[in-house]
Amino acid sequence: MGWWGILNSVQDTPPGKAVRESISEYSELTLPNDSNSLGSLFGGKLMQYVDLAGSLAAARHARTAVVTVSVDSMTFLRPVAIGQLVILRSSVNRVFRTSMEVGVKVLVEDLRTGQQDHVSSAYLTFVALDQERRKIVLPPVIPETQEEIRRYGEAGDRRAYRLRQKEREKG
Amino acid sequence: MGWWGILNSVQDTPPGKAVRESISEYSELTLPNDSNSLGSLFGGKLMQYVDLAGSLAAARHARTAVVTVSVDSMTFLRPVAIGQLVILRSSVNRVFRTSMEVGVKVLVEDLRTGQQDHVSSAYLTFVALDQERRKIVLPPVIPETQEEIRRYGEAGDRRAYRLRQKEREKG
Amino acid sequence: MGWWGILNSVQDTPPGKAVRESISEYSELTLPNDSNSLGSLFGGKLMQYVDLAGSLAAARHARTAVVTVSVDSMTFLRPVAIGQLVILRSSVNRVFRTSMEVGVKVLVEDLRTGQQDHVSSAYLTFVALDQERRKIVLPPVIPETQEEIRRYGEAGDRRAYRLRQKEREKG
Amino acid sequence: MGWWGILNSVQDTPPGKAVRESISEYSELTLPNDSNSLGSLFGGKLMQYVDLAGSLAAARHARTAVVTVSVDSMTFLRPVAIGQLVILRSSVNRVFRTSMEVGVKVLVEDLRTGQQDHVSSAYLTFVALDQERRKIVLPPVIPETQEEIRRYGEAGDRRAYRLRQKEREKG
């Protein structure tokens, strides 16, 4: 696979780590104070959980302080009821030298029935910083499963679009 | 302008409202509990503020309950220090029949010097719901200034990209 | 106007700043957790917002750290419902060498109708501190509009009453 | 004592209750999130505690739902450090048919030394509401100690001033 060779040719790149080493699960029980006027969870509260879940995967890949540089996309598929358990699964999709795309999938479990529903998906970009708050070169991430390889490819497409957008805004 | 005519031809579309009727300003003082391990504001906390600020503009346009359906893009340009005042300006960029894109610009004011810096920009999509939680047809938004017209156009580009993405995921 | 001359004769008084330079607007969306047993906003929560809004105006006038030294009066005109937007407008009414009276007017907007109601008015006194936590001499504030001049006068009356009260408590 | 006879002549006034029946003590440990930029407790947070402490005394006198109608005065005598224990003592000073003045005294205890300092005093006015949110006629409060009688008298002075202020604002 071409991309892997290219990453390895970069002089100071640390050795790669498997996607599975960054897989994180984070959960929160939704509380009454987080309900909007319709009685379901505020979108902004779910964003806060997603950022936290994403930062866990990023920190486990980088093993240093990480900060969010962008939310590239986040969709809300259905409302979340108060009292339900929110389960967030995150992992690093792809590393771009000093930044990494993290994917977060959000499920909701109704504790009375055990039913789990997919309520949101998000893609965020993080960078890792050293003690002087300078960006560090990240170890590349190695996708191993079919699913991880698909996400790796799509992360590249999303980045290409963002770069085109930036060009247009400047030009 | 083409778009305006098209919106008017829709049978049940309510009369348009100017962008300026939705302009909102929301502010928060950052607190110690919202600091990450580097001593600056958590990205997730800023997302929560952005969602709230965006929902104010959406609610002022729709004058009914609104919910977030997606964060289409949010960039973090620089860290926010604890104790600084975060100022969020939002307005409806464009309406797509039952959904609306809201833009949020985030500034930070250092209260000791009065200096304001641009720290983040975000685009979110909201829908408005009636009592039975059904989406309602929104009044179109009328851009009046050069800036508002530019944002109106760009909102269309962003939507076109999102629709292409969805197509690809299905196909 | 007499007062102006007097302030200028003080040796180390910095040059005056207009009231409008301190005008601040701060807003909060009321949340379920802030409701009292009647389902409306706790008075204490509104006090917390008022203090924060007042401190913004004080900080913008002094451009240094400010602390509250007294709440001189705060009235609650009507209950605030949960889910409504609280809008707080504040500005410095008058400076008394090292202290300043700040006025805060509180409105509530029903986001579904756009109606705004006046729910509270408050007067607070702040001082500004230097690095060693010593009070600093403040720039006088210059009222420019009829309204600002009226508030300037009333601030003097309120202070005279407080001084008389203190005398009585000692005597 | 004249006032007592007058209150009794009112047809529907319930029998009086002693001040001591409303005496309340409420305490809070100050937390890192409540610190201002100087590292001490936000004035607004102390206001929130004071309102809560005052409402306990008011509720114990009225034994029905109570709401704050005004903060008549609150002074901050010294800063409160984070980690210290705030102790608030409150009682009803005087009843004015449908409203009551509550006094709150705030102490701070340094848990490492046991030293307690007086950091704030406040006077608030509460009303009590029935199920339909109408003001109810309150039982008069009976001061028994020298201290309670002094506070009873001063509450009358403060009310007289507030009524004069209102007159002036109208006239």
Place this chain on the structure above:
Amino acid sequence: MGWWGILNSVQDTPPGKAVRESISEYSELTLPNDSNSLGSLFGGKLMQYVDLAGSLAAARHARTAVVTVSVDSMTFLRPVAIGQLVILRSSVNRVFRTSMEVGVKVLVEDLRTGQQDHVSSAYLTFVALDQERRKIVLPPVIPETQEEIRRYGEAGDRRAYRLRQKEREKG
């Protein structure tokens, strides 16, 4: 195994469920506001997490509303630093007709190194309630691994001690 037969002979006991069906993992990132005067996590905050983690396992076993009836033991083995990730693993150890003992093991992960330490163990008792808030008879729990069987036995010892204690307090 004797206990199993006994549980089955109870007329209205629902069929048993394996321990593994109740295994839950819950995590929290410790925040600045949760630090005590020594800069580490408040014991009370960890208790709150433990109760929540325990209730997840109890709810997954009972699939109805559950409430805590006792904390039977909780030990704190070492302080938790702010900024660390707390990971809580819980499962039902044993069912006593209408109550169940849940065990919670608390680990802390240092996100910069990946090291995990065991910081606390706790045993709590929960009951499950029906719509009218009456206790329901629970399905017995079936331990399958050596570890689960050991915990099952110890849960019985702890309960025997608690019953003896109660006897002594009465007698």
Place this chain on the structure above:
Amino acid sequence: MGWWGILNSVQDTPPGKAVRESISEYSELTLPNDSNSLGSLFGGKLMQYVDLAGSLAAARHARTAVVTVSVDSMTFLRPVAIGQLVILRSSVNRVFRTSMEVGVKVLVEDLRTGQQDHVSSAYLTFVALDQERRKIVLPPVIPETQEEIRRYGEAGDRRAYRLRQKEREKG
């Protein structure tokens, strides 16, 4: 009484302090956000209050920083409704050289009727630390009333049980 002599024979033990010097009262008004799915107070929230109340008594006895080392027992006798006042009374039951057992009794007051109910009892163990976070030898506690002497004895029984449990786990 034997135990007293023994404590005094320890070389570096500071002079004893009466139980009454550690007696603390702490109260909290339960808020909507702390309600579980049945509309009553989360067990974990009550645990947090109990730990705080216990630490006040421990700090008043030790007059240095204290940390929780175990919750030895906590029972929930009845649910607590939102809006009720929780009152927590704590004192040091017994000192074991470097650790101390604190008892916490939890009452709930219905502010509309004044009725108080006993809702929980808890026993926790705390240690006191010096600046270098080393355990310090505590002053013994001197029980003076019949009740305090009874609690002193029971604290010894509870400790004996815990030591036996530890032995068994090792052996």
